[in-house]
Amino acid sequence: ATSGFTTAVFPHGIHRDAADLDDRVEKAIEAAAVPGTLVYLYAPELDTAGHRAGWESDEWAAVLEQIDRAARRLHAASDAGIVVTADHGMVDVPAHRQIIVDDAALRDDVTDVAGEPRMLHLYAREGSAARLVEAWRTAEGERAWVLSRDEAIDAGLFGARVAPEAAKRIGDVIVAARSGVAYYDGRTDDISSRRMVGQHGSLTEQERIVPLIGLAAWS
Numbered sequence: 001a002t003s004g005f006t007t008a009v010f011p012h013g014i015h016r017d018a019a020d021l022d023d024r025v026e027k028a029i030e031a032a033a034v035p036g037t038l039v040y041l042y043a044p045e046l047d048t049a050g051h052r053a054g055w056e057s058d059e060w061a062a063v064l065e066q067i068d069r070a071a072r073r074l075h076a077a078s079d080a081g082i083v084v085t086a087d088h089g090m091v092d093v094p095a096h097r098q099i100i101v102d103d104a105a106l107r108d109d110v111t112d113v114a115g116e117p118r119m120l121h122l123y124a125r126e127g128s129a130a131r132l133v134e135a136w137r138t139a140e141g142e143r144a145w146v147l148s149r150d151e152a153i154d155a156g157l158f159g160a161r162v163a164p165e166a167a168k169r170i171g172d173v174i175v176a177a178r179s180g181v182a183y184y185d186g187r188t189d190d191i192s193s194r195r196m197v198g199q200h201g202s203l204t205e206q207e208r209i210v211p212l213i214g215l216a217a218w219s
Contacts, residue, residue, distance in 0.1 A: 010040065021045060025070045032080045039080075043067055047090075050198035054092035060198070071215060081218035086210040090198040093118070093182040098194055099143075102186040105135045110185075114171060116201030117182035117193065121171025129172040136175055144183075145176040145203065157203075176202045 001015040016031070018024040021043055028041040046063050053059040071084050098117075101107050109128035115121035124132050129148060137146045147155065152174045153162050162170075175183060182199055184191075200207045 025073050029077045032078050050090045051196045054197035055090045075215040078216050082215040084213040088200045089207045090200050091206050092197050093199050097181050099181050099183045100186045113185050118177040118199050119201040120175040120183055122173040124172040132173045143179045143181050147174045
């Protein structure tokens with residue numbers, strides 16, 4: 001509730017602590033009874049289960065049933081307009097589909113790696129960006145979209161207009177997985193992120209398309 005993003009989106013919002021999803025639903029119903037109130041109920045459990053076990057897992061399906069029951073309670077208990085949505089989709093990337101980047105041609109001129117395993121931002125040594133783009137396209141072009149910074153901006157990946165101060169933060173090379181893989185820098189000792197099964201961040205429909213379900217007054 002005190003993160004920079006939450007503060008920016010809801011600068012005057014009132015945060016209500018809750019023990020679990022059921023408690024959050026009850027507090028949302030109470031808050032929605034006040035006319036003119038906008039209530040935001042966040043349920044991170046499904047995302048957590050997806051990252052840990054994958055969206056095709058029994059664990060994820062069980063949590064989805066919990067979310068469904070919560071939505072039904074909200075629908076039945078309130079005459080307010082309710083919208084159920086998500087901030088992203090997800091694909092499963094088991095360990096055998098992880099790509100550990102050890103090829104010198106793909107990493108030796110890379111000074112920093114940012115982004116997500118399915119949407120790499122590679123920062124290149126001065127003068128080597130064009131070579132890196134071609135090297136990645138040659139090696140991974142069938143499994144990923146590989147774009148230079150200018151190509152990504154021109155394609156509208158970051159909106160219709162990109163401010164100069166934002167443009168310089170974009171990677172020199174963008175590697176966006178198009179198949180069910182994820183990329184990891186073989187030079188790092190921290191492999192904790194490789195434990196994630198469910199992932200997102202790339203441009204596939206499965207990662208970008210989300211539900212938008214109207215309930216109660218908006219059903």
